[in-house]
Amino acid sequence: MLRRGMILVFSVLLLLSGSMTVFAAGKTGEGATPSGIPLAGLEAFVDNYVKEYIGQKTVGASVVMVKDGQVVLSKGYGFADVEQQIPVSPDTVMEWGSISKLAVWTSVIQLAEQGKLDLNQDIRSYLPPDFLTRLKYSEPVTMLNLMNHNAGFEEYMFDMAYQSPEEVQSLEAGLRLAQPAQIFRPGEVVAYSNYGNSLAAYIVELISGQPYHDYVQEHIFEPLGMQDSIAYSVVEDRPELLEHKAKGYFFEEEGSFTQGSWNYMSMYPNGGNNGTAEDLAKFAMAFMPAAGEQSPLFEKPETLENMLARSYSTAEGMPGIAHGFWEYPGTLRTLGHGGNTIAFATNLQIVPEDRFAVIIMTNQAGESNIVHGLTKEIVGMRELTETVDLPDTSEVQGEFMAARRPGYGFMKLFPYLTLMKLKPQGENQLQVSLAGMTGSYQQVEPYLYQKVGGDSALDVWPMLYAKMGDGKVEAISVYTSDYLPLPAGRTMPVLIINAVLAVLAVAYFIISPFVLLVQAVLKKRRASRHSVSGAGSRRLVTCLSLTGTGIVANNLILALRMLSNNERAYSEVYPQLVINYVLTGLAVLFVAALLISWTSKRSALTVRDKRAAILPIVMIAVLAGLLVFWQFYS
Known part of the structure; x- marks a missing residue:
């Protein structure tokens, strides 16, 4: 009985305190996070934050933060394997989800820097003639359109991910199998596109003459010392990583989780990477070199500067996109990407001005309390400004459907079952409802709203902007996609x-x-x-x-x-x-x-x-x- 009790106590301690914490020597007492949390108290803050969720609402999480080129916190919480009681640790391998897209855009910029690729060139000039046979409009689709997710592609819902490695085909075969229709004119509507990202990776293959995952391994992972990562969804190809890969889970109810499947993809570049949070930290640091130093990813200093410059936004105050990095309205300018697979959820945010980054990886489908909630606590939110003469919120009320949607087939019904509903909520506030979630958004500038309360899952949309025309809403921009008025029919x-x-x-x-x-x-x-x-x-x-x-x-x-x-x-x-x-x-x-x-x-x-x-x-x-x-x- 005594031994069993000691095992139970030890398991609880592992659950709450996680794995070994790694701090950069001489740095723990200096500086603060962008939101103002002193680095000396960072571990205590994170411990206190996650204890409300780990084991109750969240299975496990790996949290890494870096400042000035050094790791200031690296810690695991909860379990990588609930059944075997294996805790999350620094060497726990998890699925990156859509953070993987950043490796694609980095590869694209590398080739552009070498003059092998033009971001404004019609991508059909790089592709075989029998690719993209479902384009509706004659305007060119450029690499910049792919980076800004406004090439006009529908969301094709099939053959994106599988639950066994045997179903995985080559990248080219996956792209041919799941080719979407073009339902918007290029450049007009932002509709987040997994296909567009994998298509960009295929162009990297064609130009470089290497399989995409080999290109990333040679030109990104190896130069950065990312030995515990793979730019591929079949981890079985790397047994040393497979041994440390976490199981993924679904939340059932408070304190109860069921195991989900790993993610296998033919179009793996858009979300198939696997690796540790510490490796992702190395990747993040490569975009924040010290003054006078050169990023190991690029040959010229201006390349990195250009990549992190804004490439698209619906409005000046609305976060946009910087050549594949999504902007976040942090205390300082923040850039990054979130990710979700069948049973994992992740987030990576960098603050170049502060040379700070936070990486959070969880082995739970759709986790938001830590992935987005903790991120917000660490990078902060820009202060609300008081603006007079704001338009009445009733101007933007109504029902809107996602631009990221199927254009054909029976799955086109799905977006109509998950309409975004906007209605006034007090002075200069909107209530946003979507799929059973609600959030409160405060108008901070004309037609620009910032989230001030509500479900944490909506933290993925910290701001929204209503694009107006002739007194009517033309589109609601919510960070990674547009929502459009219902079509006439x-x-x-x-x-x-x-x-x-x-x-x-x-x-x-x-x-x-x-x-x-x-x-x-x-x-x-x-x-x-x-x-x-x-x-x-x-x-x-x-x-x-x-x-x-x-x-x-x-x-x-x-x-x-x-x-x-x-x-x-x-x-x-x-x-x-x-x-x-x-x-x-x-x-x-x-x-x-x-x-x-x-x-x-x-x-x-x-x-x-x-x-x-x-x-x-x-x-x-x-x-x-x-x-x-x-x-x-x-």
Whole structure:
């Protein structure tokens, strides 16, 4: 009992205090974080902050901070493997998520510096002629468009990530398999694009003559001494890293987590890197060399300066993007990138003016309390300014849908289920609602709002800006993407009518089998004089109703599958689309047979029999119409 108790105490201490802390000698008593936290008290501050979440809302986290080119804090919290009680430590390997994109943009800038690539050149000049066959507009798509996420690509939802390494194909094959349509004119709308980033990495492959992950290893990881990282999603290729890779988890309820899968990608450059937080710290430091020193990533000092300069923003006060780095409204100018995979969440932010960086990696899907909450505490937020004559917040209220969305196929329904809703909340404040989350945003400049409260998950959107035109909202910019007004054919009244019709059709076809069963039992108990004369028609009505039930069941299963795991190959859902065709075809045949039987001169159908067939015919027409409207056949 005593031994078991000591093990329990030791496990709790590991959970709360994490792994060994590493400080830069002679630096712990000097300086402060950008938000003003003294470095001497930094560890205590972080310990106190994370103890509210670790083990309760967050499985594990690796936190590294650097100042003036040296690590000032490196510590693990919680568990890398809950089942085996293995704590997070400095050598714990986690998935970078979209922080991986920064390695792509760094590679692009290296090649641009060497004159091998022009950021303003149409990327089709670098690609084989059979690439990008789904472009809608004639305007060139440039590398700068890819860096600014405004090339106009839709969000193609399939074949982005897999749950086993066997499914991974080459980068080129992945790009060809998941090619998106272009639904916006280049440069007009920001719609965060994983495909665009991986396409840029493929161009790096073509220009350099090396597989992208080999290029990164040679030109980024090795020069920076990043020995514990790999620019690839299949860590099994590096057994020494695989041994230290954390398991990923999903939050279930307070103190309860379930294991998720690792992330495997053919288009791995946009989110497939794996490595330690300390390696990411080396990467971050390369963008903040000391005065008079040269970044090991570039040959000329002005290259780094140009890369970190703003390349796009919707408004002067709104954070924009700096050649792939997203700006953050910290106390000082802050740049970085967050990341999410199937079961990991990460964040990297650098403050070049202060030569400070914070890296947070967690082995939990969608974690925000530490990933975004702690980041905000460390880098701070710029002070709210009092501005007079601000426009009324009611000007920007309404419902908006993400520009980052599928343009075709049944998944185009998804953005309509997660609309952003804005409504006034007191003087100069907006309430932002999205997917069950709410946040309060204070207007700090005309049409520019800063988050002041609400769910921590919305900390990923510290500010939003309403772009106005002719007194109407043209777009709501929220950091990494735009939200747009609902299109003319899918306004709220249209959506409400669709929802009502869907509820009626689904309810009818779920209930109808039970009604038919009851009717069959009752008819067996009593002899009906109409049992023979209308038998054929009633069988057709029964078949039609059951076919409708089959269509509803097929699409409910499809919806549940996508909600439980949207990281699927298109080949996984294609059979269900075929089933839609088959069942709808059967329904058409049954309806035709009913109509023929009605018009036949030898028909013995009663008025009652005909009336009984009208409702299922109407409901099947409604159901098929909805499936056509939302493209559940493609």
